[in-house]
Amino acid sequence: MSKSAFHNKLLPYGLLAPTFSILIVFLFYPAYETFRLSFYKVHPFSGAAKFAGFYNFQKIFTNPVYLKSFGLSAIFAVGVVIVGLILSLLLALLLNQKMKGASIYRSLIIWPYALSPAIAGALFNFLFNPANGLAIYFTGVRTWLTDSNLALFIIILAATWKNLGYNVVFYLTSLRNVPKDALEAAELDGAGPIKRFFSITFTFLSPTTFFLLVMNTIYAYFASFGLIDVLTEGGPANATNILIYQLYKDFFVNSRIGYAAAESLMLFMVVVLLTMIQFKTTEKKVFYQ
Amino acid sequence: MRQTRTKTVLLHTTLILAVIIICLPVILAFIISSQSETEVFSSPPKLTFSNNWVYNYQTAWRRVNLGRMMFNSALIASMVTVGKIVISLLAAFAFTHFEFKGKQVLFFLVIVTLLLPVPVRIVALFDVVSALGWINTYAGLVAPFLASATGTFLFIQRFKTIPVELVDASKMDGCKPMQYFFKVLLPLTKSTIGALTVIEFIYVWNQYLWPLMATNTDNMRVVQIGIKMLMNAESANNWGVIMAGVIMTMIPPLLVFFVLQKSFMQGFALQSDK
Numbered sequence: 001m002s003k004s005a006f007h008n009k010l011l012p013y014g015l016l017a018p019t020f021s022i023l024i025v026f027l028f029y030p031a032y033e034t035f036r037l038s039f040y041k042v043h044p045f046s047g048a049a050k051f052a053g054f055y056n057f058q059k060i061f062t063n064p065v066y067l068k069s070f071g072l073s074a075i076f077a078v079g080v081v082i083v084g085l086i087l088s089l090l091l092a093l094l095l096n097q098k099m100k101g102a103s104i105y106r107s108l109i110i111w112p113y114a115l116s117p118a119i120a121g122a123l124f125n126f127l128f129n130p131a132n133g134l135a136i137y138f139t140g141v142r143t144w145l146t147d148s149n150l151a152l153f154i155i156i157l158a159a160t161w162k163n164l165g166y167n168v169v170f171y172l173t174s175l176r177n178v179p180k181d182a183l184e185a186a187e188l189d190g191a192g193p194i195k196r197f198f199s200i201t202f203t204f205l206s207p208t209t210f211f212l213l214v215m216n217t218i219y220a221y222f223a224s225f226g227l228i229d230v231l232t233e234g235g236p237a238n239a240t241n242i243l244i245y246q247l248y249k250d251f252f253v254n255s256r257i258g259y260a261a262a263e264s265l266m267l268f269m270v271v272v273l274l275t276m277i278q279f280k281t282t283e284k285k286v287f288y289q
Numbered sequence: 290m291r292q293t294r295t296k297t298v299l300l301h302t303t304l305i306l307a308v309i310i311i312c313l314p315v316i317l318a319f320i321i322s323s324q325s326e327t328e329v330f331s332s333p334p335k336l337t338f339s340n341n342w343v344y345n346y347q348t349a350w351r352r353v354n355l356g357r358m359m360f361n362s363a364l365i366a367s368m369v370t371v372g373k374i375v376i377s378l379l380a381a382f383a384f385t386h387f388e389f390k391g392k393q394v395l396f397f398l399v400i401v402t403l404l405l406p407v408p409v410r411i412v413a414l415f416d417v418v419s420a421l422g423w424i425n426t427y428a429g430l431v432a433p434f435l436a437s438a439t440g441t442f443l444f445i446q447r448f449k450t451i452p453v454e455l456v457d458a459s460k461m462d463g464c465k466p467m468q469y470f471f472k473v474l475l476p477l478t479k480s481t482i483g484a485l486t487v488i489e490f491i492y493v494w495n496q497y498l499w500p501l502m503a504t505n506t507d508n509m510r511v512v513q514i515g516i517k518m519l520m521n522a523e524s525a526n527n528w529g530v531i532m533a534g535v536i537m538t539m540i541p542p543l544l545v546f547f548v549l550q551k552s553f554m555q556g557f558a559l560q561s562d563k
Binding site: 007013015020037094095097119161169222230252260264268 | 297300301303304307308311312314315317318321329330332333334375376377379380382383386387388389392395398399402403404405406407408409410411412413414415416417432433435436441456460466467469491494495497498501502513516517520526528531532535538539542543545546547550554
């Protein structure tokens, strides 16, 4: 790469100037300022800030609502990851078979990727709402969104449904790269299809699995806001009040800026942790939003 | 022979079943969007098409000024998509085709942005955009999203697969860097641009949290917020009207997705080829 580089002293900086102007103003500075504010008491109207050490963190971690939110966000994320990855791997394996109409099946399975979490929320609200949701008629259960456990189950289902296409695309692409000769060799050695899957295919897919594990967790923690706002608004009794929803309420509804900043910092920790796992387990991979 | 036939039939049956289950919520929404209020609330539910299309779609469109919101979302999504593609192409070109002081540090800073999704910095981002006077403006909805690691990385990956001989040949021909960029590099990057168009258009069209905070007038709202407004406006929860609105708001991103599906898949394939 270096041998064939162009030589120009100023041009590369010029090329990077637009990127860095945006990053500094809208990413680095706001991030720095948010973290700084997490150690301050901020007046909700005047915006006056007073240094308060770990006051905000003490407050949020002694708030039972926040603690509950911490736990259920983890359950939500684990649910989205496990259900999502198993289903999408199965679907990708089916789509990877030689058959007529494979590309049509593929399109019909991955298209919900283009839908938004808010749309998923509206659709599942229509299907499961306690007044006249279709699911009530077919299952006889009326409490899909009014029972705490069932509501958590429904948001996992809705979030998984919406993200299935994304996962399938990744599994499909890496399934195409599984070395055929290794599979054939194993077949000659008398390994059955199931043994071949676990000893070769699954091993080969593990970087993709780890990548998707991280991406789905990030999706569950951050991108599901619209889903929650349209489907449950965090209810019933805070049963679906995930961290990002709590952050939104503290910041935007209750104007508790210091708390919100501290909650942002906690979310940042989650991202850092996940990214570290990501970099340790897979090599450099492109992140898709 | 017989065994493979059974296998084929089984495979198709399973896939058709999967397709039906996956499409079911939208199919049901589509059916309901054709029904009158009485049909929507009938028990047992009516699961066949009816003829109330015009009323439902018109009502949904007018009740929350959906036309304006569709326009806003389309404009914002297009501006971010085009802007981000241009800005990321330039940055990727700098990182792959030049040697310069501080390259490592700058690249590291681009990577760091992966750790800073909107929710992590939203408190102060809101202050910055307010201070700029950009609440309720397109600038406030577009500018914060114009640069990202995603775009830059995707183009870096693509540029790295282009043979270096092309650079040498161009230099021999007396080609200036930007001429090489426009004449050689850009034409070879089409499918990556297509993939990023799908990813970014859908990402911005589907955004919810930031537009909810950065706008508060009906004129500046986007479709995702419109869905919730429509649900609140239809106080009797006439799902016929609400689902008509939902169906309309999913059309633009689906169009982008289906039109560019091929390059989208290629873009994905490219990054895992490595």
